[in-house]
Amino acid sequence: MTPRRRRLILVGLMLLGVAGAVVLALTAFQENLLYYYTPTQVSAGEAPRDRVFRVGGMVTAGSFKREPGSLEARFVLTDYENDIVVSYTGVLPDLFREGQGIVARGKLGADGVFVAEEVLAKHDENYMPPDVADTLRKQGDKRVTTPIATSTVENEAP
Amino acid sequence: MWLWFHKLSSPPHAFRTAGRLRPWFFWPAVLLIAIGTFGGLVLAPEDYQQKDAFRILYVHVPSASLSLMVYVAMAVGAAIGLIWRMKLAHAFAAACAPIGAWFTVLTLATGSIYGKPMWGTWWEWDPRLTSELILLFLYLGYMALRASFDDTQRADRASAILAIVGVVNVPIVKYSVVWWNSLHQGPSISKLSAPSIHGSMLWPLLVMMLGFVLYFAAVMCDRIRSEILRRERNASWLSEIDAET
Numbered sequence: 001m002t003p004r005r006r007r008l009i010l011v012g013l014m015l016l017g018v019a020g021a022v023v024l025a026l027t028a029f030q031e032n033l034l035y036y037y038t039p040t041q042v043s044a045g046e047a048p049r050d051r052v053f054r055v056g057g058m059v060t061a062g063s064f065k066r067e068p069g070s071l072e073a074r075f076v077l078t079d080y081e082n083d084i085v086v087s088y089t090g091v092l093p094d095l096f097r098e099g100q101g102i103v104a105r106g107k108l109g110a111d112g113v114f115v116a117e118e119v120l121a122k123h124d125e126n127y128m129p130p131d132v133a134d135t136l137r138k139q140g141d142k143r144v145t146t147p148i149a150t151s152t153v154e155n156e157a158p
Numbered sequence: 159m160w161l162w163f164h165k166l167s168s169p170p171h172a173f174r175t176a177g178r179l180r181p182w183f184f185w186p187a188v189l190l191i192a193i194g195t196f197g198g199l200v201l202a203p204e205d206y207q208q209k210d211a212f213r214i215l216y217v218h219v220p221s222a223s224l225s226l227m228v229y230v231a232m233a234v235g236a237a238i239g240l241i242w243r244m245k246l247a248h249a250f251a252a253a254c255a256p257i258g259a260w261f262t263v264l265t266l267a268t269g270s271i272y273g274k275p276m277w278g279t280w281w282e283w284d285p286r287l288t289s290e291l292i293l294l295f296l297y298l299g300y301m302a303l304r305a306s307f308d309d310t311q312r313a314d315r316a317s318a319i320l321a322i323v324g325v326v327n328v329p330i331v332k333y334s335v336v337w338w339n340s341l342h343q344g345p346s347i348s349k350l351s352a353p354s355i356h357g358s359m360l361w362p363l364l365v366m367m368l369g370f371v372l373y374f375a376a377v378m379c380d381r382i383r384s385e386i387l388r389r390e391r392n393a394s395w396l397s398e399i400d401a402e403t
Contacts, residue, residue, distance in 0.1 A: 004241060004242060004243075007240060007241045008241045011237055011240060011241055011322060014319070014322065014323065015322060015323070015325070015326070018323050018326050019326050022326050022330070026330075034338065034339060035282075035283075035284050035285060035338060035339045035340055035341065036339050036341075038339070056339055092278075093275075093276070093277060093278030094275055094276065094278075095207065095208070095276055095277070103341055118278075118279075119278065120277045120278045120279055120282070120341060121276060121277055121278060122277070122341055122343070123207070123208065123276060123277070123343050124343055124344070124354075125343045125344045125345060125346040125354050125355075126346075126354045126355070127205050127208075127212060127215075127346065127354070127355040127356060127359050128205065128206055128355075128356040128359070129203035129204070129205070129206065129356055129358060129359070130203070130204065130205075130206040131203075132206070132356055133206030133207075134206075
């Protein structure tokens with residue numbers, strides 16, 4: 001075995017070892033690495049009860065409610081299997097709208113309502129011009145969301 | 159077959175080749191980036207949801223790809239240098255690091271600027287964002303480790319190991335949005351089905367990416383030349399080059 005070959009094997013083994021260690025570590029910490037829980041995980045009781053965590057999902061169409069003169073918003077978050085009611089007081093991000101994916105950070109109340117401290121909009125990987133979006137919307141493509149909620153939010157926000 | 163390899167690995171030859179290739183990378187890069195910028199900012203239509211804010215991807219996406227590609231190039235260079243004891247490969251790896259670090263900074267900065275209006279936050283400890291930040295620390299660590307040795311050969315070997323070990327982070331950055339729930343959107347182009355970005359918005363991005371790659375190659379030519387000069391400062395061939403130019 002030439003020294004060159006030995007070094008090649010050594011580097012290969014080193015890389016393999018580190019990769020293996022990282023894979024093991026990431027699998028072990030899978031739960032802690034979880035950026036957000038889905039509504040299904042929350043209703044299955046997998047989410048922490050008395051700790052702040054994040055929940056992510058789609059805002060159900062027609063579920064957005066806000067009392068006039070109030071900043072408190074209520075909406076239903078869904079992953080198309082389970083729902084969770086979210087209440088949030090404050091200004092929502094620009095991309096917030098019904099049918100949009102969002103991530104909310106907060107605590108689960110005793111009544112099962114998720115009280116959010118922060119709401120972040122999650123954008124999907126689709127990019128298209130407005131006229132293409134209109135055509136898709138007419139064809140009933142579910143990927144395209146209509147910005148209804150945003151306009152009402154903007155009008156009511158102080 | 160190995161002749162060109164040995165020829166290229168000789169510092170004087172590599173020095174001259176890099177100098178000769180540089181304009182062939184640089185000017186097309188300038189042209190492509192100019193076309194890509196015009197196409198991205200003027201010709202491409204606005205996004206149906208994100209309006210004009212999506213246009214930051216014309217800088218964000220190419221610099222993010224480059225931040226990963228440069229790291230892989232650096233690790234490959236370091237591995238070749240370590241295994242075949244090739245000094246030029248070490249010089250290549252050393253020259254890669256600052257460029258890659260700047261691409262990473264650019265990625266994080268543009269992502270942050272995009273994140274504030276679109277997501278509602280400058281920074282989140284999300285898998286994609288965190289792993290990209292670790293990539294920056296790997297670049298900085300590599301450079302700091304190199305700088306801590308006075309002897310170039312020792313710096314080469316020690317830093318090569320860090321570069322090779324750190325390559326494990328590259329697939330984590332790339333697939334973080336697929337493996338975990340992430341705030342960051344999933345891949346739009348590099349997937350098996352059709353790209354989920356409309357053609358009128360896609361072409362400036364591809365032009366921009368090619369421009370960034372060529373720009374990297376052009377800067378690389380300069381950096382590797384100065385790296386060779388630094389390493390070979392006492393060599394006799396340098397005085398001959400002086401006479402030539």
